[in-house]
Amino acid sequence: MPNTQELQDLVTQVRRDILRMVHKVNSGHPGGSLGCTEYFVALYNEIMELKEGFDMDGIGEDVFFLSNGHISPVYYSVLARRGYFPIDELNTFRLIDSRLQGHPTTHEGLPGVRIASGSLGQGMSVAIGAAQAKKLNGDKHLVFSLHGDGELQEGQNWEAIMYAAGNKVDNLIATVDRNGQQIDGGTEDVLPLGDVAEKFRVFGWDVLEIGNGNDLEQVIAGLKEAKSRTGKGKPVCVVMTTEMGNGVDFMMHTHAWHGKAPSDEQLETALAQNPETLGDY
Amino acid sequence: MTKYTDQGKQDTRSGFGAGMTELGRTNPNVVALCADLVGSLKIQTFIDENPERFFQVGIAEANMMGIAAGLTIGGKIPFTGTFANFSTGRVYDQIRQSIAYSDKNVKICASHAGITLGEDGATHQILEDIGLMKMLPGMTVINPCDFNQTKAATLAIAEHHGPVYLRFGRPKVANFTPVDQKFEIGKALMLNEGTDVTIIATGHLVWQALIAAENLENQGISAEVINIHTIKPLDDAAILASVKKTGCVVTAEEHNYLGGLGESVSRVLAVNHPAPQEFVATQDTFGESGTPDQLMEKYGLNNKAIEAAVLRVLKRK
Numbered sequence: 001m002p003n004t005q006e007l008q009d010l011v012t013q014v015r016r017d018i019l020r021m022v023h024k025v026n027s028g029h030p031g032g033s034l035g036c037t038e039y040f041v042a043l044y045n046e047i048m049e050l051k052e053g054f055d056m057d058g059i060g061e062d063v064f065f066l067s068n069g070h071i072s073p074v075y076y077s078v079l080a081r082r083g084y085f086p087i088d089e090l091n092t093f094r095l096i097d098s099r100l101q102g103h104p105t106t107h108e109g110l111p112g113v114r115i116a117s118g119s120l121g122q123g124m125s126v127a128i129g130a131a132q133a134k135k136l137n138g139d140k141h142l143v144f145s146l147h148g149d150g151e152l153q154e155g156q157n158w159e160a161i162m163y164a165a166g167n168k169v170d171n172l173i174a175t176v177d178r179n180g181q182q183i184d185g186g187t188e189d190v191l192p193l194g195d196v197a198e199k200f201r202v203f204g205w206d207v208l209e210i211g212n213g214n215d216l217e218q219v220i221a222g223l224k225e226a227k228s229r230t231g232k233g234k235p236v237c238v239v240m241t242t243e244m245g246n247g248v249d250f251m252m253h254t255h256a257w258h259g260k261a262p263s264d265e266q267l268e269t270a271l272a273q274n275p276e277t278l279g280d281y
Numbered sequence: 282m283t284k285y286t287d288q289g290k291q292d293t294r295s296g297f298g299a300g301m302t303e304l305g306r307t308n309p310n311v312v313a314l315c316a317d318l319v320g321s322l323k324i325q326t327f328i329d330e331n332p333e334r335f336f337q338v339g340i341a342e343a344n345m346m347g348i349a350a351g352l353t354i355g356g357k358i359p360f361t362g363t364f365a366n367f368s369t370g371r372v373y374d375q376i377r378q379s380i381a382y383s384d385k386n387v388k389i390c391a392s393h394a395g396i397t398l399g400e401d402g403a404t405h406q407i408l409e410d411i412g413l414m415k416m417l418p419g420m421t422v423i424n425p426c427d428f429n430q431t432k433a434a435t436l437a438i439a440e441h442h443g444p445v446y447l448r449f450g451r452p453k454v455a456n457f458t459p460v461d462q463k464f465e466i467g468k469a470l471m472l473n474e475g476t477d478v479t480i481i482a483t484g485h486l487v488w489q490a491l492i493a494a495e496n497l498e499n500q501g502i503s504a505e506v507i508n509i510h511t512i513k514p515l516d517d518a519a520i521l522a523s524v525k526k527t528g529c530v531v532t533a534e535e536h537n538y539l540g541g542l543g544e545s546v547s548r549v550l551a552v553n554h555p556a557p558q559e560f561v562a563t564q565d566t567f568g569e570s571g572t573p574d575q576l577m578e579k580y581g582l583n584n585k586a587i588e589a590a591v592l593r594v595l596k597r598k
Binding site: 057124 | 312334338339341345346348349350352355357374377382383
């Protein structure tokens with residue numbers, strides 16, 4: 001296991017990757033990516049039990065599904081830096097003939113990705129199916145999933161939330177990125193989500209909260225606690241409060257950077273706030 | 282005229298159920314999901330014999346499609362079951378992203394397709410599902426004609442890797458294909474060789490096409506009848522070989538003429554061998570309540586409609 005400083009260095013490097021990727025093609029979603037950087041770094045380097053290499057079935061290892069596929073930059077950076085594909089391939093993000101599509105897909109055969117996502121609200125159902133396949137296979141490993149908070153406005157989630165509790169899918173840890181922002185504004189202004197944790201609880205989930213999802217140690221501790229609660233008859237939900245755009249001062253406290261790339265000058269400022277650690281791609 | 286014997290009327294959905302029973306006994310990776318329509322889909326035996334491999338999802342079809350996609354990750358072969366309307370239109374984006382684009386090995390099994398669902402009326406009678414499904418890249422679309430063929434198709438799609446849409450129906454119809462006939466995905470079946478006109482039919486209209494061909498023979502018209510159970514991938518070669526011989530074609534299907542088998546045949550002909558074609562299909566309309574026979578008569582989906590279409594197309598040769 002890497003030590004905390006090494007993981008923190010990785011967090012900073014991933015933030016640089018995200019910024020440079022979206023800047024290069026002047027498109028993509030930096031805000032949610034930056035907000036979930038600690039989660040992805042912790043998940044892939046500290047929390048999940050992973051085999052070497054990649055196969056679609058993922059038998060004998062933990063598997064992860066990204067439901068809010070628009071935060072592909074953080075996903076791609078962490079996958080590449082975990083060794084799923086060459087780090088240099090981050091150069092191809094959103095370019096023609098790339099495996100790094102705007103939203104993640106299995107279609108181009110990118111290692112690490114097991115489902116296409118982007119059209120919102122579908123990932124939890126898929127994660128439930130994979131969790132049930134693990135049970136049928138006698139595979140004790142876990143299924144993790146990540147969901148945007150705004151995404152919970154999609155009704156399919158609530159079908160899935162009801163189903164997972166009713167069918168005791170207790171090998172699933174679904175994390176909600178509670179950044180309170182969506183494209184058109186704050187979630188509570190666009191369509192109020194209210195008390196997300198309580199909603200999962202009354203649907204029958206075991207819920208825990210991570211108060212600051214941009215504090216790496218809190219994220220690791222929270223996800224470890226979530227793992228300890230699996231196998232007890234209830235699906236586990238982690239409501240993780242994050243700051244969209246975290247790590248770049250002018251991208252925080254606003255929904256403005258949900259899906260907008262920085263200019264040359266803005267990139268320079270943002271990168272200066274996140275000095276190179278492991279080396280740029 | 283090749284003779285076919287009705288072995289006794291049965292519903293094609295029961296053919297699906299029989300296929301599932303057999304798969305439950307022979308293929309441990311096959312799992313079934315259903316959205317609160319177990320009785321309608323005829324899968325109770327599969328459930329009784331394999332309770333751990335059945336997932337009741339409730340009235341939540343979108344979730345069912347996503348769970349099915351997830352179950353493939355780990356090697357399962359999920360068969361989803363609900364009415365055709367709720368198997369396609371209701372969950373199009375879930376199928377598109379989580380199944381088709383993600384290349385998941387899900388079998389979307391749709392009962393009560395078409396107008397012969399009957400008395401429930403237009404809310405439940407989807408006549409657009411073939412079009413919706415055939416437009417998805419990588420999707421195989423199958424519409425078998427009777428009990429035996431539906432059972433055989435159910436077994437065949439378990440052996441095929443990739444997403445499949447299997448469409449079948451509610452009413453009891455003639456069961457005439459051989460009980461042991463192997464189902465080859467994408468392979469048209471020649472039912473009767475003829476020289477004057479080609480009738481290309483799918484689903485419940487295949488039996489109607491055979492009746493029509495017999496009646497036409499009595500009028501001195503030699504009709505070739507082809508059973509297209511697989512609408513995608515379409516057996517272009519079989520269609521072209523026949524139409525090059527006969528010079529004209531009637532397509533017959535329980536579906537809107539927009540988006541169905543007829544349009545797929547038109548494309549093949551337009552590109553390779555243009556020929557006069559008439560469409561036996563619903564004419565861009567919704568259905569309504571009634572008995573299956575009444576509806577087939579009113580909406581022009583029976584042997585009489587096929588015979589009339591043949592007389593029309595022959596004049597255009």
